[in-house]
Amino acid sequence: MAPVILVLNSGSSSIKYTLFSGDAVQLNGQISGLGAQPHISLKSHVTGTRVDRALSAVEGSSHAAALAALLPSLEQELGGQGVDAVGHRVVHGGVSLTAPVRITGEVMRELKRLEPLAPLHQPHNLAGIEAARAAFPKALQSACFDTAFHRNHPWVNDTFALPRPLYEEGVRRYGFHGLSYEYICTYLKQTRPDLYAGRLVVAHLGNGASMCAIRDGQSIGSTMGFTALDGLPMGTRCGQLDPGVVLYLLTTKGMTPEEVSDLLYKESGLKGLSGISQDMRTLTESDDPKATEAIDYFVFRIRRELGAMAAVLGGLDTLVFTGGIGENSVLVRSKVCSDLEWLGLMADEAKNRDGAEDISAERSRTRILVIPTNEEEIIRRHTEKLLSAETISA
Numbered sequence: 001m002a003p004v005i006l007v008l009n010s011g012s013s014s015i016k017y018t019l020f021s022g023d024a025v026q027l028n029g030q031i032s033g034l035g036a037q038p039h040i041s042l043k044s045h046v047t048g049t050r051v052d053r054a055l056s057a058v059e060g061s062s063h064a065a066a067l068a069a070l071l072p073s074l075e076q077e078l079g080g081q082g083v084d085a086v087g088h089r090v091v092h093g094g095v096s097l098t099a100p101v102r103i104t105g106e107v108m109r110e111l112k113r114l115e116p117l118a119p120l121h122q123p124h125n126l127a128g129i130e131a132a133r134a135a136f137p138k139a140l141q142s143a144c145f146d147t148a149f150h151r152n153h154p155w156v157n158d159t160f161a162l163p164r165p166l167y168e169e170g171v172r173r174y175g176f177h178g179l180s181y182e183y184i185c186t187y188l189k190q191t192r193p194d195l196y197a198g199r200l201v202v203a204h205l206g207n208g209a210s211m212c213a214i215r216d217g218q219s220i221g222s223t224m225g226f227t228a229l230d231g232l233p234m235g236t237r238c239g240q241l242d243p244g245v246v247l248y249l250l251t252t253k254g255m256t257p258e259e260v261s262d263l264l265y266k267e268s269g270l271k272g273l274s275g276i277s278q279d280m281r282t283l284t285e286s287d288d289p290k291a292t293e294a295i296d297y298f299v300f301r302i303r304r305e306l307g308a309m310a311a312v313l314g315g316l317d318t319l320v321f322t323g324g325i326g327e328n329s330v331l332v333r334s335k336v337c338s339d340l341e342w343l344g345l346m347a348d349e350a351k352n353r354d355g356a357e358d359i360s361a362e363r364s365r366t367r368i369l370v371i372p373t374n375e376e377e378i379i380r381r382h383t384e385k386l387l388s389a390e391t392i393s394a
């Protein structure tokens with residue numbers, strides 16, 4: 001019988017979930033507003049059942065309570081079949097966890113040790129794991145890491161120019177969004193092997209945003225570094241910043257580390273620049289000049305990184321847009337691609353508007369693709385592999 005795999009992406013205030021039977025999505029949805037105004041949405045792709053309702057404060061009080069509230073819907077959907085495995089998205093695998101793993105006590109201890117490196121994500125990922133272990137005690141639990149895809153990138157991209165002991169203790173450029181990059185690579189390998197083998201830049205543009213230079217399916221460099229703060233500006237995160245600004249905030253302005261952290265993670269990026277919203281749709285629809293400036297800065301950083309990545313790759317064969325903004329914003333794609341003929345890159349505006357996968361103009365040397373990412377599918381595949389490896393060795 002096809003294995004039943006539940007994929008969980010546990011964030012600070014939400015749990016996104018997808019239930020697979022084999023490789024078919026059976027049900028998906030999310031619990032949002034944890035700790036505030038909890039809400040569950042769910043759609044069964046088999047029966048067409050939809051749930052869209054508020055949860056009680058108790059049901060939404062923690063990841064464990066939220067997962068417990070979801071259980072009856074899952075059980076109803078599965079009709080007596082159990083969940084064989086739960087695959088978790090985990091933001092940080094550090095230096096040692098470079099491939100998906102079965103979660104054991106030892107792995108949990110290592111993941112906990114890494115919490116300070118991703119304080120806004122890792123603790124919530126771990127809360128999701130704890131909740132799933134309690135809810136599905138017999139299921140295999142796997143962890144799939146956003147950092148793993150980058151672990152073999154060149155040393156020059158792994159290090160900062162800081163004294164060596166800091167590198168040795170783990171102050172490195174890890175890079176994130178690796179599950180998304182891996183999905184795009186496997187998709188290209190299957191559908192366009194010539195492009196997969198070439199010089200590729202993927203722009204994952206969502207609430208979190210980063211770019212990755214890839215050759216032969218391997219990460220050569222990414223815009224994110226030690227934490228998910230670096231590189232492109234994001235919904236609420238600042239992106240690239242002179243470290244002197246942090247010193248200024250701490251010393252001259254006397255802000256506490258917590259205040260600085262909040263400023264950089266939660267009040268900056270598109271939200272901070274526009275003073276209106278972190279949401280690209282809202283900014284696109286606004287006629288406030290600050291909204292336009294925020295979009296212009298976002299585009300400027302993407303173009304700058306694209307030029308840098310083309311230099312590192314020695315040219316560019318393919319640019320892929322993905323993530324909520326990359327997949328949906330005609331405006332951002334159009335602005336990023338304008339006047340880049342020197343890089344061999346020309347978009348066809350009609351194709352860009354019409355939702356084509358290949359939006360490059362006929363005479364563009366570089367292909368420009370729009371590919372929806374699917375991190376859940378990558379987690380499912382890895383989890384299924386771990387599951388079958390265990391079945392064979394048992």
Ligand code: ADP
Pocket residue numbers: 205206207208235278279280281282284323324325328329330
């Ligand atoms: P996350 O990083 O949280 O997974 P997503 O990948 O879902 O985020 O991306 C969310 C972003 O995508 C938001 O800024 C949202 O405004 C933007 N977005 C979604 N649809 C559109 C659209 N049609 N036009 C412009 N931006 C869009």
